[in-house]
Amino acid sequence: MTSQHLTHVPAPDGLAPSPQYSHVVWGTGRFIAISGQCALDASGAVVGEGDAVAQAHQVFANLERCLAAAGAGFGDVVKLTYFVTDVAHLPAVRDARDAYFAGAPLPASSAVQVSALVRPELLLEIEAFALVPEQVTDVPDGSGADLRLIR
Numbered sequence: 001m002t003s004q005h006l007t008h009v010p011a012p013d014g015l016a017p018s019p020q021y022s023h024v025v026w027g028t029g030r031f032i033a034i035s036g037q038c039a040l041d042a043s044g045a046v047v048g049e050g051d052a053v054a055q056a057h058q059v060f061a062n063l064e065r066c067l068a069a070a071g072a073g074f075g076d077v078v079k080l081t082y083f084v085t086d087v088a089h090l091p092a093v094r095d096a097r098d099a100y101f102a103g104a105p106l107p108a109s110s111a112v113q114v115s116a117l118v119r120p121e122l123l124l125e126i127e128a129f130a131l132v133p134e135q136v137t138d139v140p141d142g143s144g145a146d147l148r149l150i151r
Helices: 052-069 087-101
Strands: 006-009 024-027 030-037 077-084 108-113 124-132 136-140 146-150
Touching (some): 030 052, 052 087, 052 124, 077 087, 087 108, 087 124
Antiparallel strands (some): 030 124
């Protein structure tokens, strides 16, 4: 499946397809790395202590804010890495992911069970990588010629 600047390959030859992720994603553009996000609100307080569903939604809300700060959205995400303290939290993570991706092709992903996160109340952390298309703008340089500005 191909979007404007990304290509998603859900099942390369010889691999079983997965409804949970794309096996391969590639594209062109500006690379964005988003640090692992936890279920913390704007003041740094834990949201949903002991509740994987509430924490997953807060984490995706935080990812959305980070993507927006870089001029990106969930449709630009090429890779997610889930760190969970118990793999039993993955259904909550997938449900929140599906709500935020809302029809966008799913990125490549990895899930890792860890013994602990930075604070004992946290159940999950998610990092993301994204690619946004480069915006090319012609800018007058005063000499009659235009300079190309790539952002």
